[in-house]
Amino acid sequence: MYTVKSSEELQASLQQVVELLERSRVLEDLARRQGGPQHQLLEDLTRRQNMAALHNRLKSLHPADLAFILEALPPRERLEAWAQVPSRQAGEALVELSEGVRASLLEGTPRPALLEILRQLDPDDLAYLSESIPPDVLEEATGALSAQDRSWVRTSFRPGSVGQLMTQEVVTTREERACTDVLTELRSRGELPPQTDALFVVDARNVLRGVLPLHALLTAAPDRAMPGLWSPPAVVFTPDDPARQAAQAFERYDLVSAPVVDERGKLVGRLTVDAVMDFLRREAELKALQRVGLRGEEDLFAPSWNSARNRALWLGINLATAFIASRVIGLFEETIAGLVALATLMPIVASVGGNTGNQTVALVIRALALDQLSWASMPHLLRKELAVAVINGLGWGAVMGLFAYLLYRSLPLGVVMAVAILLNLLVAAVVGLAVPLLLRRLGRDPAQGSSVLLTFTTDGMGFLIFLGLARAFLR
Amino acid sequence: MYTVKSSEELQASLQQVVELLERSRVLEDLARRQGGPQHQLLEDLTRRQNMAALHNRLKSLHPADLAFILEALPPRERLEAWAQVPSRQAGEALVELSEGVRASLLEGTPRPALLEILRQLDPDDLAYLSESIPPDVLEEATGALSAQDRSWVRTSFRPGSVGQLMTQEVVTTREERACTDVLTELRSRGELPPQTDALFVVDARNVLRGVLPLHALLTAAPDRAMPGLWSPPAVVFTPDDPARQAAQAFERYDLVSAPVVDERGKLVGRLTVDAVMDFLRREAELKALQRVGLRGEEDLFAPSWNSARNRALWLGINLATAFIASRVIGLFEETIAGLVALATLMPIVASVGGNTGNQTVALVIRALALDQLSWASMPHLLRKELAVAVINGLGWGAVMGLFAYLLYRSLPLGVVMAVAILLNLLVAAVVGLAVPLLLRRLGRDPAQGSSVLLTFTTDGMGFLIFLGLARAFLR
Numbered sequence: 036m037y038t039v040k041s042s043e044e045l046q047a048s049l050q051q052v053v054e055l056l057e058r059s060r061v062l063e064d065l066a067r068r069q070g071g072p073q074h075q076l077l078e079d080l081t082r083r084q085n086m087a088a089l090h091n092r093l094k095s096l097h098p099a100d101l102a103f104i105l106e107a108l109p110p111r112e113r114l115e116a117w118a119q120v121p122s123r124q125a126g127e128a129l130v131e132l133s134e135g136v137r138a139s140l141l142e143g144t145p146r147p148a149l150l151e152i153l154r155q156l157d158p159d160d161l162a163y164l165s166e167s168i169p170p171d172v173l174e175e176a177t178g179a180l181s182a183q184d185r186s187w188v189r190t191s192f193r194p195g196s197v198g199q200l201m202t203q204e205v206v207t208t209r210e211e212r213a214c215t216d217v218l219t220e221l222r223s224r225g226e227l228p229p230q231t232d233a234l235f236v237v238d239a240r241n242v243l244r245g246v247l248p249l250h251a252l253l254t255a256a257p258d259r260a261m262p263g264l265w266s267p268p269a270v271v272f273t274p275d276d277p278a279r280q281a282a283q284a285f286e287r288y289d290l291v292s293a294p295v296v297d298e299r300g301k302l303v304g305r306l307t308v309d310a311v312m313d314f315l316r317r318e319a320e321l322k323a324l325q326r327v328g329l330r331g332e333e334d335l336f337a338p339s340w341n342s343a344r345n346r347a348l349w350l351g352i353n354l355a356t357a358f359i360a361s362r363v364i365g366l367f368e369e370t371i372a373g374l375v376a377l378a379t380l381m382p383i384v385a386s387v388g389g390n391t392g393n394q395t396v397a398l399v400i401r402a403l404a405l406d407q408l409s410w411a412s413m414p415h416l417l418r419k420e421l422a423v424a425v426i427n428g429l430g431w432g433a434v435m436g437l438f439a440y441l442l443y444r445s446l447p448l449g450v451v452m453a454v455a456i457l458l459n460l461l462v463a464a465v466v467g468l469a470v471p472l473l474l475r476r477l478g479r480d481p482a483q484g485s486s487v488l489l490t491f492t493t494d495g496m497g498f499l500i501f502l503g504l505a506r507a508f509l510r
Numbered sequence: 511m512y513t514v515k516s517s518e519e520l521q522a523s524l525q526q527v528v529e530l531l532e533r534s535r536v537l538e539d540l541a542r543r544q545g546g547p548q549h550q551l552l553e554d555l556t557r558r559q560n561m562a563a564l565h566n567r568l569k570s571l572h573p574a575d576l577a578f579i580l581e582a583l584p585p586r587e588r589l590e591a592w593a594q595v596p597s598r599q600a601g602e603a604l605v606e607l608s609e610g611v612r613a614s615l616l617e618g619t620p621r622p623a624l625l626e627i628l629r630q631l632d633p634d635d636l637a638y639l640s641e642s643i644p645p646d647v648l649e650e651a652t653g654a655l656s657a658q659d660r661s662w663v664r665t666s667f668r669p670g671s672v673g674q675l676m677t678q679e680v681v682t683t684r685e686e687r688a689c690t691d692v693l694t695e696l697r698s699r700g701e702l703p704p705q706t707d708a709l710f711v712v713d714a715r716n717v718l719r720g721v722l723p724l725h726a727l728l729t730a731a732p733d734r735a736m737p738g739l740w741s742p743p744a745v746v747f748t749p750d751d752p753a754r755q756a757a758q759a760f761e762r763y764d765l766v767s768a769p770v771v772d773e774r775g776k777l778v779g780r781l782t783v784d785a786v787m788d789f790l791r792r793e794a795e796l797k798a799l800q801r802v803g804l805r806g807e808e809d810l811f812a813p814s815w816n817s818a819r820n821r822a823l824w825l826g827i828n829l830a831t832a833f834i835a836s837r838v839i840g841l842f843e844e845t846i847a848g849l850v851a852l853a854t855l856m857p858i859v860a861s862v863g864g865n866t867g868n869q870t871v872a873l874v875i876r877a878l879a880l881d882q883l884s885w886a887s888m889p890h891l892l893r894k895e896l897a898v899a900v901i902n903g904l905g906w907g908a909v910m911g912l913f914a915y916l917l918y919r920s921l922p923l924g925v926v927m928a929v930a931i932l933l934n935l936l937v938a939a940v941v942g943l944a945v946p947l948l949l950r951r952l953g954r955d956p957a958q959g960s961s962v963l964l965t966f967t968t969d970g971m972g973f974l975i976f977l978g979l980a981r982a983f984l985r
Contacts, residue, residue, distance in 0.1 A: 042755050042881060053886050099762040107882040109890040218728070227725045229764060232707065249724055250702045253693070280517050286791060287574040289704060289784035291766055308783050309764035315787070316761060319794040320876055327872045328865070335877050336890065339897035346869055350902055353865045354910060357858040364854040365917075371846075371853050378846050378853035379839040382969070383832040385857070390803070390828045394821055397802045401795055402810050406517060407582040411528050415584040415811065422814035427825055435829060442840075494857070 040100055049104050051092060056112045059085040090119040098127035106136050109336045114143045126156040130163055135334030137167055150176055158184040159202045165191065197281050198274030200314055201295045201304035204228035207235045210244050214259050217252065230307035232291040236265045242300045243268060268294055272306055278314050285311045325483045356491035363495050367502035376443045377505050380452055383435060384501040388459035388493030391427070395420055395467030396485050403471060403481050420464040428457035447509050455501035462496045515575055524579050526567060531587045534560040565594040573602035581611050584811045589618045601631040605638055610809030612642055625651055633659040634677045640666065672756050673749030675789055676770045676779035679703035682710045685719050689734050692727065705782035707766040711740045717775045718743060746771055747781055753789050760786045800958045831966035838970050842977035851918045852980050855927055858910060859976040863934035863968030866902070870895055870942030871960050878946060878956050895939040903932035922984050930976035934968060941967045
């Protein structure tokens with residue numbers, strides 16, 4: 036058993052690990068500089084003591100806490116600490132790590148050590164990791180497993196599906212069993228898998244018939260007949276169901292666990308609330324990163340070269356859109372040459388559109404994620420967003436128009452500024468509503484890329500409206 | 511019992527409700543236009559039938575599903591449907607609704623109906639809603655409760671604290687009890703509160719001594735002595751603990767429920783995984799909205815006037831920063847007048863900085879949320895982000911410099927463009943790292959406002975660098 040830690044205790048543990056690593060680093064440097072075999076021997080000894088202390092420190096940590104500490108360390112320190120993690124914990128920590136960090140550690144682990152680590156894992160965890168492990172290592176690591184466990188590990192499910200999250204640790208009972216028999220069975224079992232709040236009732240062919248809550252078993256009179264205790268399963272998933280939908284059901288109906296069946300109704304596994312919660316957190320993190328064009332879980336300390344590559348594509352897209360917007364300005368070079376004030380004011384019009392448009396986008400993405408947008412409510416929503424744009428456009432347009440007038444003492448310039456802001460806010464409202472819906476229609480994630488598309492439009496239209504109005508009405 | 515629904519079934523339910531509401535709307539319009547007392551009578555009748563059908567439709571829905579449907583309806587339809595919700599479900603649906611929608615419904619409910627609804631709720635739910643209900647209504651609604659329940663409802667906890675999320679539904683047992691006694695007690699109780707995976711062991715003064723997992727009760731031999739079954743509580747919270755920290759513990763240690771004690775160690779409540787999951791989802795949503803300057807849970811169908819007010823402040827801040835950036839350009843009006851090409855190229859430099867800076871911000875915010883940033887790792891991180899900026903700045907800077915050269919056939923202009931992009935990417939890396947850390951230092955949420963601050967800096971610096979270089983080296 037590991038002791039459970041508060042956030043502060045966890046920070047303190049991290050600090051201790053960092054210090055131990057630092058101390059051994061200092062000793063190494065000393066040894067290298069001073070030379071002298073005796074000196075080196077002494078330092079080597081202290082260094083080894085340090086590492087032993089680190090090993091003992093890490094040994095007492097919960098795998099989830101270990102994962103936390105590993106994620107917070109820079110790459111070199113991370114690998115040094117990793118080498119000191121006992122193999123039993125190492126495996127469970129791998130399961131808890133984010134993808135980027137996991138990949139970096141797997142790369143840095145020699146094959147025999149990796150095999151040792153993987154052999155300590157149960158089939159569920161191995162199945163979860165199977166995608167990240169080289170096939171031949173996986174083959175060797177699963178050699179000692181039963182045929183059933185091996186096929187469990189090898190069956191690969193679509194990423195983001197219920198199958199990927201479920202566990203095979205299921206406690207079943209048969210419908211014809213009496214209540215006291217079930218209790219005796221449980222006692223002889225000795226231990227139940229974590230997050231077990233119900234037994235699954237199956238028939239002779241392993242087809243799921245119902246769910247028997249542990250609460251019912253505990254509160255029923257011992258001589259009570261089974262049939263009254265279990266009920267047909269209220270929520271059942273298949274391995275191909277999207278995990279996002281299953282998570283919604285867990286949230287909505289406050290589930291702790293739910294059965295997973297195949298297309299013939301046979302029980303194949305169990306989905307538990309801890310897996311769902313992990314999934315939700317990862318999803319939320321991923322969304323936040325994808326929104327700014329980062330591909331997946333970039334490790335905070337990833338090598339610069341990898342990071343640069345990860346971000347180059349997005350930067351390229353961004354430059355392409357910025358380039359097009361710049362060409363829109365290019366159409367009006369003569370107008371700007373005639374009145375340089377336009378060049379100073381035009382970014383304001385563009386930026387205001389981008390910012391309010393992103394607010395609409397955020398609201399629409401939230402509604403889409405909650406399945407709350409029906410076509411029936413679209414006209415209402417469009418009217419509302421346009422009304423908001425008119426109210427704010429009139430108000431802030433007037434303010435900025437006044438500023439423009441005061442700065443350049445030109446009434447027409449002030450009016451052009453005010454009207455351009457109002458118009459670009461209207462554009463932003465329509466585009467902010469349309470872009471996520473369009474992306475969804477095209478079968479893409481509405482969060483990913485919506486902000487580039489939006490900013491592209493509001494920038495381009497902002498320049499076009501403002502400079503176009505200026506050309507038409509000024510001079 | 512309510513039937514549990516898949517996402518598709520839920521969408522179908524929503525569609526049915528929308529259709530029933532539409533039909534009664536059409537009938538109303540007809541009656542208004544045609545007049546004629548007989549006609550009206552007939553239509554009134556059909557309309558009433560429609561509403562009865564709606565009532566029956568809604569009656570069979572789980573409160574969480576009801577909340578979903580209410581959120582997806584525009585305001586007028588929402589109030590019409592709300593009037594048809596039986597009061598028992600109405601209360602539980604209120605608990606599930608987002609704040610904005612809840613407020614709009616509470617406003618639209620006459621006082622007697624509201625009292626009727628609130629009286630059906632248990633003290634936990636009442637406590638949760640207490641902030642949103644007018645004090646005199648709450649006073650009257652809690653009149654029939656026991657003194658203990660009343661004080662539970664009235665104790666108000668800090669928003670975002672464990673106290674706000676915990677339930678008072680706790681099953682306790684005494685340390686001196688025998689195992690068979692505990693089982694008999696449970697049987698005589700008849701039912702356990704949802705999400706009960708353990709009994710809490712307390713002494714005569716209600717001080718928490720330990721936790722007795724239901725699994726242990728079920729699998730132990732009936733004559734087994736109690737002391738071996740329960741263990742000291744591994745995770746304990748106090749009502750003042752931040753819910754965010756408690757949620758991390760739930761995720762990390764895969765908890766289903768945990769005890770909450772006061773400063774003297776007395777048991778005051780229980781935190782359950784469903785409350786934690788709701789909290790996490792709301793937090794994630796709130797973050798996504800706050801990032802674009804929306805205050806809290808704006809109802810998708812809120813009145814335009816409210817929405818405009820909600821967004822006006824952010825728009826104002828945005829305009830102020832855009833205005834300052836525009837004044838930076840103003841410093842270079844002469845330079846631009848001499849070479850209008852500068853006006854077309856400068857937004858590219860600014861926009862590239864904003865986009866890459868936001869990527870750094872997103873990574874830092876994620877690391878801060880996971881407590882993964884220590885001061886020890888800062889130098890490493892800074893070096894890495896700068897290296898990434900140099901790599902991408904050299905690459906894309908060269909590309910954009912080439913474009914600028916090809917467009918305007920000026921080698922110096924191309925070089926200025928390339929150098930400006932490289933420099934602004936370096937600015938973006940430093941600022942993207944500093945802004946969230948600074949906000950956190952100032953005790954503010956790093957997610958809120960970081961993108962305005964960043965874009966403000968990268969815009970202003972982008973214009974300054976590009977136009978400054980142009981003034982120094984061109985012509």
